[in-house]
């Protein structure tokens with residue numbers, strides 16, 4: 001039977017990869033809803049190919065333009081704004097929602113989808129970073145499954161299938177280290193956005209590419225793993241693995257470590273999240289272990305890349321601190337991409353925003369959203385004041 005899905009962030013790196021999987025398996029998946037930010041041209045093509053029932057664009061003016069541009073007889077309805085994406089996320093016919101918008105914009109539609117009883121394939125890690133307790137509680141209340149799309153979390157979920165939860169001693173998240181980990185001679189203050197965007201192994205959206213270069217991405221992933229697998233941060237270790245072949249590991253109490261290996265291609269965890277528990281054959285090269293003979297694992301360099309420890313500390317202290325970390329990071333990454341601040345200033349601004357913010361409980365959505373807004377305001381003021389230069 002065909003599974004009916006909605007894709008939030010269909011024009012992004014994850015969204016396009018997911019549609020590649022759908023394209024290969026039209027007998028398995030039907031796309032009923034798509035949502036994106038601004039990329040009208042690509043959405044138009046996606047509508048022509050997948051004929052979704054409902055499509056949302058963030059900007060109402062762009063949505064009106066898209067509606068105008070559709071051919072006569074096209075039955076796709078166009079909506080817009082925060083209510084539009086929520087309509088897509090809660091479409092009656094949809095049973096699973098791929099949450100792949102970038103950043104905090106993913107939180108509300110993902111939460112709406114869960115409350116409407118939709119299973120989630122989760123790429124938008126910011127949802128769990130900001131509101132992990134709230135989201136996991138809502139998923140349990142609505143009997144919704146959250147399948148991770150992040151390759152590390154997909155690897156861990158599969159490693160956890162090898163044993164009992166009470167026998168797990170720790171999770172090991174691997175990180176490529178980004179483009180600068182090996183370049184110890186590189187003065188990070190001189191890094192340009194183009195250099196930081198050039199990820200050695202993965203082809204991804206801009207925000208996650210910068211987060212990978214600062215190691216904030218791994219910090220966000222520690223928080224995501226903490227909530228997703230209900231495990232204390234102290235039992236989550238990060239290792240730099242420059243080859244990106246071992247996607248993560250689970251260690252059990254007897255010392256056995258279950259690793260997940262594969263080529264670095266997001267179609268593998270995306271397809272698994274969409275087809276779970278079945279595995280689909282994908283048109284991808286296989287990992288040749290003889291070619292990948294040198295697999296290295298190194299400790300992170302916290303001195304040069306302090307973002308990871310910052311995120312772990314925010315997670316340990318909990319409450320609204322992870323949402324504050326996330327909001328400040330989004331502002332700082334955007335400022336770096338715009339050429340307004342230096343690469344090291346990204347993490348410095350996040351640290352300073354956390355230092356100036358108050359921790360509040362994060363049981364209510366309102367408290368989380370207000371912490372996010374406050375953090376953005378503080379971080380923007382720091383950017384404008386030239387902090388961290």
Ligand SMILES: NC(=O)c1ccc[n+]([C@@H]2O[C@H](COP(=O)([O-])OP(=O)(O)OC[C@H]3O[C@@H](n4cnc5c(N)ncnc54)[C@H](OP(=O)(O)O)[C@@H]3O)[C@@H](O)[C@H]2O)c1
Nearest residue numbers: 009011012013014036037038039101102105123124204205
């Ligand atoms: N890329 C990866 O390999 C990867 C791996 C693991 C996890 N993730 C996670 O997956 C998420 C998406 O990453 P990505 O790399 O695919 O990002 P991306 O390429 O930048 O794509 C982001 C998507 O979100 C849409 N979007 C942005 N703001 C929006 C808004 N306000 N309302 C609706 N849609 C909006 C964009 O639309 P427009 O382009 O039309 O503006 C685009 O479709 C992130 O949370 C990331 O951490 C990504």
